Amino acid sequence: xxxxxxxxxxxxxxxxxxxxxxxxxxxxxxxxxxxxxxxxxxxxxxxxxxxxxxxxxxxxxxxxxxxxxxxxxxxxxxxxxxxxxxxxxxxxxxxxxxxxxxxxxxxxxxxxxxxxxxxxxxxxxxxxxxxxxxxxxxxxxxxxxxxxxxxxxxxxxxxxxxxxxxxxxxxxxxxxxxxxxxxxxxxxxxxxxxxxxxxxxxxx
Numbered sequence: 001x002x003x004x005x006x007x008x009x010x011x012x013x014x015x016x017x018x019x020x021x022x023x024x025x026x027x028x029x030x031x032x033x034x035x036x037x038x039x040x041x042x043x044x045x046x047x048x049x050x051x052x053x054x055x056x057x058x059x060x061x062x063x064x065x066x067x068x069x070x071x072x073x074x075x076x077x078x079x080x081x082x083x084x085x086x087x088x089x090x091x092x093x094x095x096x097x098x099x100x101x102x103x104x105x106x107x108x109x110x111x112x113x114x115x116x117x118x119x120x121x122x123x124x125x126x127x128x129x130x131x132x133x134x135x136x137x138x139x140x141x142x143x144x145x146x147x148x149x150x151x152x153x154x155x156x157x158x159x160x161x162x163x164x165x166x167x168x169x170x171x172x173x174x175x176x177x178x179x180x181x182x183x184x185x186x187x188x189x190x191x192x193x194x195x196x197x198x199x200x201x202x203x204x
Contacts, residue, residue: 001049001050001053001054001055001109001110001146002055002056002058002107002108002109002110003046003049003050003055003056003057003058003108003109003110003111003112004057004058004059004060004103004106004108004110004111004112005039005042005043005046005057005058005059005060005074005079005111005112005113006039006042006060006061006099006111006112006113006114006125006126006129007035007036007039007040007042007043007059007060007061007070007071007074007114008035008036008039008061008062008063008070008114008117008119008125009033009034009035009036009061009063009066009067009069009070010033010034010035010036010117010118010119011033011034011119012033012034033063033066033067033069033070034070035070035073035074036114036117036118036119037114037118037178038113038114038115038116038117038118038176038177038178039113039114039117040114040183041114041176041177041178041179041180041181041183042112042113042114042174042176042180043057043059043074043077043079043112044077044180044181044182044183044184045112045144045176045180045181046079046110046112047077047078047079048181049110049144049146050078051078053146055109056080056081057078057079057080057081058079058080058081058082058083058106058108059071059074059075059079059081059082059083060082060083060084060085060099060102060103060106061082061083061084061085062084062085062087062088062089062095062098062099062102063084063085063087063088064086064088065086067084068084068199071083071084071199072191072194072195072197073186073191073194075194075197076186076190076191076193076194077184077186077190081200082197082198082199082200083102083106083199083200083201083202084199084200084201084202085098085099085102085201085202085203085204086201086202086203086204087203087204090119090120092120092122092123092124092125092128093124093128095125095128095129096124096125096126096127096128096129096131096132097128097132098204099125099129100128100129100132100133102202103129103133104133105202108171109170109171110152110170110171110172110173110174111129111130111135111171111172111173111174112173112174112175112176113125113126113129113173113174113175113176114126114175114176114177115139115140115175115176115177116177123139123175126139126173126175127139127175129173130173133173135171135172135173136168136169136172136173137168137172137173137174137175138154138156138166138168138172138174138175139156139175140156140157140175140176140177141154141155141156141174141175141176141177141180142155142156142157142163142176142177142179142180143155143180144174144176144180147167150169150170151167151168151169151170152167152168152170152172152174153165153166153167153168154166154167154168154174157177
């Protein structure tokens with residue numbers, strides 16, 4: 001199975017946050033960029049599916065050159081390929097347009113995204129991407145089972161302790177929250193080796 005995981009680089013430790021002079025944005029001091037928690041959970045799920053079923057995992061991000069660090073993290077955790085789109089936006093609908101265009105250049109059976117990003121909490125980028133590509137999708141997926149070669153069964157949260165289970169024909173897109181898989185510990189040596197792997201780049 002070919003899986004693409006969409007990951008976002010978000011501020012790690014944030015200090016000195018304040019409203020900017022234009023009154024429409026936030027200024028802050030960020031020490032480093034980290035992988036968004038829901039996206040890291042999606043990555044862990046992709047790697048688990050790869051171990052169980054075979055195939056390959058490609059990790060895709062949109063951001064500046066400093067976003068490479070989260071791609072190296074993904075490679076160290078078990079992703080096979082990494083792609084960076086040289087573009088930045090905080091609008092989830094715009095992100096959906098850009099991610100969908102990039103995904104059209106990649107081979108995939110399943111796309112995994114985080115349910116939401118820590119910096120905007122919009123929870124729309126994955127859905128917007130699926131809509132642009134015309135893919136079946138499910139949101140807040142807490143368990144993924146491969147029913148047959150051309151479908152997955154997704155169990156999703158409905159709220160109030162209720163769940164729903166549905167089958168989606170591949171290719172499909174799933175938005176996952178934290179907790180779908182435990183996060184794995186990464187030794188520093190693994191990160192160092194990952195930095196020697198190539199990263200493909202797309203311009204906007």
